[in-house]
Amino acid sequence: MYSVLLSLMQLTFQKVLKKETFSVVLEMQIYTSVVATCVSIIGLFASGEWKTLRGEMDGFATGKLSYVMTLVWTAVAWQLCSVGVVGLIFVVSSLFSNVISTLSLAVTPIASLIVFHDKMNGVKIIAMLMSFWGFTSYIYQNYLDDIKESKTKADAKDASTSSCC
Structure with a gap:
């Protein structure tokens, strides 16, 4: 599925966006991230798992701050990775x-x-x-x-x- 997603991104660059700028790469990343965030939040609330987040944070071995920092830096690292992946699609190929x-x-x-x-x-x-x-x-x-x-x-x-x- 990931390969299909990358191929669809390349197709979008070539057929829909038809622009060759780095801002297009960032826009593509923002759009996919917003959709992924919305789907994740809907899933979190639909499954009822949002109720367990406090317990998960309290039970984290190294503390609440460490839990939050882990989530934040994981999100930042994934965004940087995703920008790189989309940039490679833009510059080279899917x-x-x-x-x-x-x-x-x-x-x-x-x-x-x-x-x-x-x-x-x-x-x-x-x-x-x-x-x-x-x-x-x-x-x-x-x-x-x-x-x-x-x-x-x-x-x-x-x-x-x-x-x-």
Whole structure:
């Protein structure tokens, strides 16, 4: 679904917005964030989970301030990540943005292992290997495409020089 969302964003940039500015990237991020916030708030209140938020905050091991700071900085980090993802769609493509996002899924467990001394289990290792494999496949396919394009250009250049002389 995430890949479909990224492709739809690229389609929106190309067919609907038709502008090439950084403000368009920020507008796209703002619109998707507002929709996601509304859906989340509706879900929070519809499920009744809003009643448990106070208990969750009180039960947080490092205190209420730490709980709030965790929520705030998580939101800020996600917004920065989302702006980067949308920016990659704008500048390169949705495929490249998805490849980079997938690669970051492999970096996250490694960072948590180093920073938080998190335990590495089999599922994390398999997920990391799959994301590295996907990234490597993407890079290799770009390499093959570049070789094919260079050969096509060289053949066209040879054909044009041999026909004119």
